[in-house]
Structures are given as structure tokens and as C-alpha cells.
Amino acid sequence: MSLIELRSVTKTFRSTSEDVTPIQELDFDVEQGTFVVLMGPSGSGKTTLLHLLAGIDRPTQGTVRIAGEEISALSPSQLARWRTRAVGYVFQQYNLIPVLTAFENVEVPLLLLRLSRQERERKIATALAAVGLTDRAHHLPRQLSGGQQQRVAIARAIVADPVVVLADEPTGNLDRQAATRTMELLRRLVDEFGKTLVMVTHDPVTARSADRIVHLDKGRITTGAPSHA
Ligand SMILES: Nc1ncnc2c1ncn2[C@@H]1O[C@H](COP(=O)(O)OP(=O)(O)O)[C@@H](O)[C@H]1O
Ligand SMILES: [Mg+2]
Known part of the structure; x- marks a missing residue:
């Protein structure tokens, strides 16, 4: 059994003018402890697929199963609880809270769990x-470089020890050096910490860090050949 299993998943956004179906009858599997990159043109459904994996969006049809849990069947409150434990999410724009220090930003997901202050701090x-970034713990985001802010965001994504890390163009705002460092870090999450990583990128250089590259086009997977990494 794969850690991530999508079966015949369709996602339709309905509106009064027209319906949009970015994901169509998609079957998608990711093995535990692997790093998969999603590539595809703008509007091909990459972010929608990450949202389905994170339980941010629900499939219109089909099932999303992660680590044996059919998340497409959970209630909104069950889903919120599941997400805190199971998924870390990294955004292109870091999405740190500007008035909180690095330490406090990383603390945020833990506030949803029942932990003692000591356990949280550890x-x-x-x-x-x-x-x-131990030495930057008490800096505010604006006192950090883009690469450091993204590393704080990655720390926030892994602090609750999720099984899955999802990243949407995490190097999109970074220069090459910071991007390389970020990719080394993400690769290490898989190799040393056993995380399962699904990442969207436009950048073929960045994509080379992955175990497998999946191409999405018009809501369908066109190829899923292993990369040469
Ligand atoms: N919440 C939403 N409501 C309506 N349409 C949406 C929503 N989210 C995404 N879409 C549409 O779904 C399609 C795929 O979007 P997205 O998954 O963001 O693509 P990508 O990340 O590959 O650029 C686009 O046509 C987009 O406009
Ligand atoms: Mg996107």
C-alpha cells in the first residue's frame, strides 16, 4: 500500500459562469519516504492537487487516502485535527507571521496540540x-533573508513531525544559492527524517533533486518517469 493513494479523483470548482475541473479522474500514488516533484503549465492543477493532499480542498469525486486514512471521508473538524498531525505545508511566499519571531512562528502548529511548554520548546x-537556524530563533521574519525565512517556514512545516510534507514552488522567490540550500534541506527531510515529500516546481534544476517527476497537464498525469537523480 502506498502512503498516498488517490483513486479516480475529480475536482470541479463550480461557479455561475462556468465550471472548472482542474483534476480529472486522477490516480496518483506516492510511496513512503520518497520525494516526488509535480511539474506542469500554469493552471494545470498542481496547487489543487496539493490542496487535495492536504485536505484543504475536498474531491468532488474519488478517494484520497493518506497513511491508511481516507481523508476525503473526514468531517471538517476531524480533517483540521488530522492536518495538524499529518501534513506540513511550505508556500512560495513563506507565509510567516510578521510580528512573531522565528521561534514563535515555528510554535504555531504546536498550539493546536496538547503539549506542555517544555515539550513545545524541545x-x-x-x-x-x-x-x-538555532542562532536566529529570536529574529523577526523581516530581519531574515528570503532563504532563512523559507527555512523557518520549513521548520514550522516539520515541527509537529508530520508524515507528509507538501511544498508549492518553495524556491520560486529565492536566488540560486538559497534555492540550492533549500533543496538540500528538503532532500535531507526525506533521506534522514523519512518524510514523504510532494513538491511543485517550474524549475528543472530544482526538480533534479526528486526521486520521481510527475507531469500534470489539464488535470491528468502525462508522464511519471523516474528522474535520473
Ligand atoms: N478555489 C477555486 N475556485 C475556482 N477555480 C479555481 C480554484 N482554485 C483553482 N481554480 C482553477 O483551477 C485551475 C487550476 O488551478 P491551480 O491548481 O492553481 O493550477 P496550477 O497550480 O497548476 O497553476 C485554474 O483554472 C484555476 O483558475
Ligand atoms: Mg499553483
């Missing part, structure tokens, strides 16, 4: 150490 310290 987890935050571990996550910041994993991304190499």
Missing part, C-alpha cells in the same frame, strides 16, 4: 536546529 529547538 520540538521547536529540534526543528530550528534541523534547518540550521
Whole structure:
């Protein structure tokens, strides 16, 4: 059984003018502990697919199963709880809270779990150490470079020890050097920490870090050949 299993998933956004179906009868599997890159033209459904994996969007039809849990069948409150434990999400724009320090930003997901302050502090310290930012813990986002902000965002994504990490163009705003460092870090999450990573990118250089590259076009997978990485 794959860690991530989508079966015949269709997602339609309905509106008064026209319906949009970015994902059509999609079957998609990701093995535990692998790094999959999604590529495809703008509007091909990449972000929608990540949202389905994160339980942010629900499929119109079909099933999404992650680590044995059919998330497409959970209620909204069950889904919110599941998401906190199971999924970390990394955005192109980092999405840090500007008035919180790096430490406090990483703490946010933990506030939804029942943990003692000591346990929280231990987890935050571990996550910041994993991304190499122990010495920046008390800086605000604006006092950090783009690459450092993205590493704080990655620490926030892994602090609750999720099985799956999803990243939507995480290097899109970074220069090549910061992008390379970010990719080394994401690769390490898979190799050392056993995370399963699904990442969207437009950048073929970035995509080379993956175990497998999946091309989406018009809501369907066109190829899923292994990369040469
Ligand atoms: N919440 C939404 N409501 C209506 N249409 C949406 C919504 N989210 C995405 N879409 C549409 O679905 C299509 C795929 O979008 P998206 O998944 O963001 O593509 P990509 O990330 O590959 O650029 C686009 O046509 C987009 O306009
Ligand atoms: Mg997108």
C-alpha cells in the first residue's frame, strides 16, 4: 500500500459562469519516504492537487487516502485535527507571521496540540536546529533573508513531525544559492527524517533533486518517469 493513494479523483470548482475541473479522474500514488516533484503549465492543477493532499480542498469525486486514512471521508473538524498531525505545508511566499519571531512562528502548529511548554520548546529547538537556524530563533521574519525565512517556514512545516510534507514552488522567490540550500534541506527531510515529500516546481534544476517527476497537464498525469537523480 502506498502512503498516498488517490483513486479516480475529480475536482470541479463550480461557479455561475462556468465550471472548472482542474483534476480529472486522477490516480496518483506516492510511496513512503520518497520525494516526488509535480511539474506542469500554469493552471494545470498542481496547487489543487496539493490542496487535495492536504485536505484543504475536498474531491468532488474519488478517494484520497493518506497513511491508511481516507481523508476525503473526514468531517471538517476531524480533517483540521488530522492536518495538524499529518501534513506540513511550505508556500512560495513563506507565509510567516510578521510580528512573531522565528521561534514563535515555528510554535504555531504546536498550539493546536496538547503539549506542555517544555515539550513545545524541545520540538521547536529540534526543528530550528534541523534547518540550521538555532542562532536566529529570536529574529523577526523581516530581519531574515528570503532563504532563512523559507527555512523557518520549513521548520514550522516539520515541527509537529508530520508524515507528509507538501511544498508549492518553495524556491520560486529565492536566488540560486538559497534555492540550492533549500533543496538540500528538503532532500535531507526525506533521506534522514523519512518524510514523504510532494513538491511543485517550474524549475528543472530544482526538480533534479526528486526521486520521481510527475507531469500534470489539464488535470491528468502525462508522464511519471523516474528522474535520473
Ligand atoms: N478555489 C477555486 N475556485 C475556482 N477555480 C479555481 C480554484 N482554485 C483553482 N481554480 C482553477 O483551477 C485551475 C487550476 O488551478 P491551480 O491548481 O492553481 O493550477 P496550477 O497550480 O497548476 O497553476 C485554474 O483554472 C484555476 O483558475
Ligand atoms: Mg499553483
